[in-house]
Amino acid sequence: MTAALPDEDSIKVAVVGLGYVGLPLAVAFAEHFPTIGYDLSVLRVREITAGRDSTGQVEPDELRAAGLRVTNAAADLRQANTYIVSVPTPIDRYRQPDLGPLLAATETLGGLLSPGDLVIYESTVYPGATEEDCVPLLESLSGLVLNTDFFVGYSPERINPGDIEHPLKSIVKVTSGSCSKAAARVDALYSRVIDAGTFPAASIRVAEAAKIIENTQRDVNIALINELSIVFSHMGLDTHEILDAAATKWNFQRLSPGLVGGHCIGVDPYYLLHKSASKGYIPDIVRTSREINDGMAKNAVSRLIAAMINKGQVVRGARVLVLGVTFKENCRDIRNTKVTEMVAAMKGFGLEVEIHDPLADPAEVARDLGIKMLEEFPQEAGGYGAVVLAVPHREIVEGGAPQLVDLLSDGGVFFDMKAVFGRDESDIRL
Template identity: 55%
Template sequence: MKDKICVIGMGYVGLPLAVAFAEKYSVVGFDINFSRVQELEAGQDSTLEVSSKELQAVKDLLKFTNNAADIRDANIYIVTVPTPIDRSNKPDLSPLEKASETVGSVLKAKDIVIYESTVYPGVTEEVCVPVLEKVSKLSYNQDFFCGYSPERINPGDKQHTVKNILKVTSGSTPETAERVDALYSSIITAGTHLASSIKVAEASKVIENTQRDVNIALINELAMIFNEMGINTDEVIEAAATKWNFIKLKPGLVGGHCIGVDPYYLTYKAEELGYKPNLILSSRQINNGMGKYVADATIKELIDKEKLVKNANVLILGYSFKENCPDVRNTRVVDVVENLYKYGVNVHIHDPWVAKPTSTDGLTFVTEVSSKSNFYDAIILAVNHDCFSSYTENDFAKLVRGKFILIDVKSVKNFSTWKL
């Protein structure tokens, strides 16, 4: 019997994966959000990860539902729900637990449950499996089996898509591991790497983004030091990058659901075991403080240019957490805005990629800025979407009244008055 696959969670991770599997298997995409299901059934994806053409191509083998009864006949369940943190930066495993309850309610003998959500080592077998056992009344590694294959989706990236990014796989028994690996190998053209255990696969995922977070924190701290010295950070990086083993990264705001969140899963588990992960936590502190640093730099520029701070009008270009992507999850641009508000500054945000922000929280979005001639006291280029890359110095100057101020967070304009 050919496998029938159910992917739980039709977000940035689950939908591209479901479409990829639907090229070879019968697939059902499950999501608790009925409006999301309706949208996908109509052949539209608001995340822009999958095109209407791609959805149309697999419409006969990919069905969408929010009804658990519709997923009973699957024999492989792949869980791709979010794993956020709470206000105390502690892991919030409730989406994972609820998804496990849903799967448990339809789980049958010989079924395999594969988790892709980013977690700390041990979550699959210590948190999810007990939920599956309790709800299904089945026994782990006797009646049903599990796997873990961490997602490696890069939102907005049309080159590194799900099929051409090498996939780590694992299983709860040697036989299950081989079967999980074979399943992913059937669609992942870049190949797979079979890890020795589920915990190893879980750990491999969480350190991918922790490493990037630490490296970016170093560059951000260096940028702050060089700014105090009056040295151009971008020029320093270009010079250092002439050495073959230098890791070339740029300073910036670190947001999104991965790099700005995943390290807290690892630090939570480390502290639970009595180890203080000082380097990782310090890196998180540095990166979380960059929004305030950019806001303070903006205020200093206003003062230096002899402009009033109170009720100054500031335009921020870009709100999503990265370029050419509508994803606003954990965007750190909001930190810039909130810190400017503390100074009594009026802030307008312009981002053509984010037509309908999921949560505006009183923020002011403007759909176009061409009519705002000589209106803004300063402009902050926060996210370098392609649509902003063509902006010339004259384009920016037309929008600014009085002395020109351009805060270039991405350090891409050679005429900016301040660069990170």
């Protein structure tokens, strides 16, 4: 006999992983259902309990009003019957999928499952991971059988860290389930919290694949622009001036060259590459795009060195100020930031590099990236051989280009990597 899913009046939600994705999700569900948030980090649980979110995704007033209970005790999860897993799915140093956090969360739930429970995964994975890697672990540890004793769903996260214009509730949610009954419940559950609506996918694997190609498509498109930027730099042409002209055509998609890091675009294509390779096919466009984008940090430094030499600077020993260390502007997330690769390449040329970022947590940057930042914006006029605007946070650029140029010594180079300012206000742009 098949176990019954809990009726809507008895749903109790537990969100496993309270990072950039999990916390907004837990707060949203807490508005409709009794909800527990679980995270391994004692510090993370303490700050959320105190009404503070260091990721900046949830405002203090919203967090305090949510009525969300948070814990780092796995035993507390037994009170739930609907589990949502939103833990990181990174890559290892060999650029292979690292399912460690996902499988650890699955092991925790496997020891807690009861008949009728529903487990929904939000973490980005390759097609098949939920059913091939997670479900067998749940069955083995719980002694329960999928679609007989418990159920599984997949609804890929679509949070865009730092994007206040597209919060959780305004983004259409793709949903799926391990059977028709589970799929219907997952879709109904998210329909309660997502104002933009839901899209029921044909299967869990379809939903997993949809998430992967969302970010792979962006990676490929940005790689094209990055390669064009390299091509035009050899021709002495400014890429952004060319993009301005091309964008006057109605169907031209305007993207800008730059570093591609973060926990999505710079990671997800490797999951697709891994799964495709296991099936005997290497997707060349995806692989090459990753190579191009991964190489942009070193390419940017090569352009900087050339500009410094052309202006008569002695490179070795020159002081360089790098502004921004997070993976993108107006965001505190430092995961998989490519600024670190750029800094390492600069140091390889003998440059003395200093870094300032008004949003990144200095303690986190020191712990995770091994970088000691300047805690205050430099006030020393004429002190730097180069200023590199790597991540144009609002707090950095609001003072205008002159504030940054004033930091340069004679013959100094201002590298406006994202072309925030006009062509005549910087020495080089990507």
